[in-house]
Structures are given as structure tokens and as C-alpha cells.
Amino acid sequence: xxxxxxxxxxxxxxxxxxxxxxxxxxxxxxxxxxxxxxxxxxxxxxxxxxxxxxxxxxxxxxxxxxxxxxxxxxxxxxxxxxxxxxxxxxxxxxxxxxxxxxxxxxxxxxxxxxxxxxxxxxxxxxxxxxxxxxxxxxxxxxxxxxxxxxxxxxxxxxxxxxxxxxxxxxxxxxxxxxxxxxxxxxxxxxxxxxxxxxxxxxxxxxxxxxxxxxxxxxxxxxxxxxxx
Numbered sequence: 001x002x003x004x005x006x007x008x009x010x011x012x013x014x015x016x017x018x019x020x021x022x023x024x025x026x027x028x029x030x031x032x033x034x035x036x037x038x039x040x041x042x043x044x045x046x047x048x049x050x051x052x053x054x055x056x057x058x059x060x061x062x063x064x065x066x067x068x069x070x071x072x073x074x075x076x077x078x079x080x081x082x083x084x085x086x087x088x089x090x091x092x093x094x095x096x097x098x099x100x101x102x103x104x105x106x107x108x109x110x111x112x113x114x115x116x117x118x119x120x121x122x123x124x125x126x127x128x129x130x131x132x133x134x135x136x137x138x139x140x141x142x143x144x145x146x147x148x149x150x151x152x153x154x155x156x157x158x159x160x161x162x163x164x165x166x167x168x169x170x171x172x173x174x175x176x177x178x179x180x181x182x183x184x185x186x187x188x189x190x191x192x193x194x195x196x197x198x199x200x201x202x203x204x205x206x207x208x209x210x211x212x213x214x215x216x217x218x219x220x221x222x223x224x225x226x227x228x
Contacts (some may be wrong), residue, residue: 035114037194038195038202039060040063042112042114043063043064043112044063045141046065046110047109048135050109051074051101051107051108052071052111052112053098053113053130054074054120056075056115057080057083073093074096075095076097081093098120099125099129104133105133110140112142113143114144117142117175118173119170119172124183130186134209135209138209140186142205142206144175146175147175149201153199160173160199173199178191184207189207189208190205191203
């Protein structure tokens, strides 16, 4: 786990990664060269009232499509929150963790996460919360780096992960996003790799809310790319 000087969770549930958060702002050009094209393709699909999880420094906002009617930013890290408040003072900013969103059910037509599920404490709870706050016909758009599909690279990811988490604001290299979504109250509408190879393969996906979803048994989870 990250040490207290580099990362901490406050009693109110907020997160604080001061070193990582300060570095992140300087790394924005590199991040956008890495995933900017995929981010724009993802966010162009957003419609209606839209919630951005882990809004960070606001890189998702300029990529939003014209069908978005309202934007709410969820960002529990105070350093990131100050950047958002300065850059986007007219947007609603909510400093809560994604595991415990303070919104009523069916509040948003779209929920977006970009490079967020890797660092949340409980991804299953986050996905359940996303399903709760989505409208019945709502959509979850994600751009996430994930565990490699290749056994050798996964082995390296697991070995590097403890150090990576300390320097990367709690980021984990080994999250299996495909399975986590398949086991959640969401269903895949599309799922595709956008950057492969190395320690940081990236996927882009769209998931829909499943009405009255029941828990899925592990053996029922499909492997590979979800149907379009």
C-alpha cells in the first residue's frame, strides 16, 4: 500500500495523493499522446446529463460531444479538485469517492471513466454505484488500462505492481476490467483494445445498465471481446 506521505484516504472518504497529483498535471501532454485519440472517440458518445468519475485535471471535458446537456465532476483528491475548480469554475464539482456517490438513483444518462478503475479501492462497488446512478437506458463509457491478456506480461505486472502503486497514486496494473463489468449490474455493448503490448494495455468500452440484474457466476463470464 502507498505510504502515508505519498498517499492517504481521509476520514471523510476523500483521497489525497499530493505528489502524484502534482506530477499528473505536468504529464498531461504525454497522457494525451498515449490515449487522446481514444478519449475523444469515447467521449463523443456521451449524451444528456453526464458524470465524469475521477475527473482529475479535466482532460475528459474538452472531448465531450455536443449531445451532452450537463456535466458533473466527481473528484475525491483535493489537489486535483483545486485544478478542476480553477480550470472549470462553472462545473459542479463533487469531492466524494466513486464507491459512495452522493447522487440519487437514475441521475445520469452517461457515466465516464478514463484511467480511473485502476486506482479505486473497490472496483466492484464502483461498478454497482455506476449502475445505480445511470438511468434505465443509460450508458457507461470507459477508457482503462488493464491486466495484459498475455501470461508472461501479467506475471511482470504482478511483480511490478507493489512499487507501481506507491509511485502511481494507488494505480494497479492488474485490474481485470472485462470480468469486473461482466459480473456487475452492467452488460458490455462494446469492448475493444486501443493500445496493446507492454505493461499498460488500454481498452475502450461501452456498457449498459441491466434492469433487475442478478449476480453472475464466475463460470458464466465470457472471455475475449464482448459482442457489439
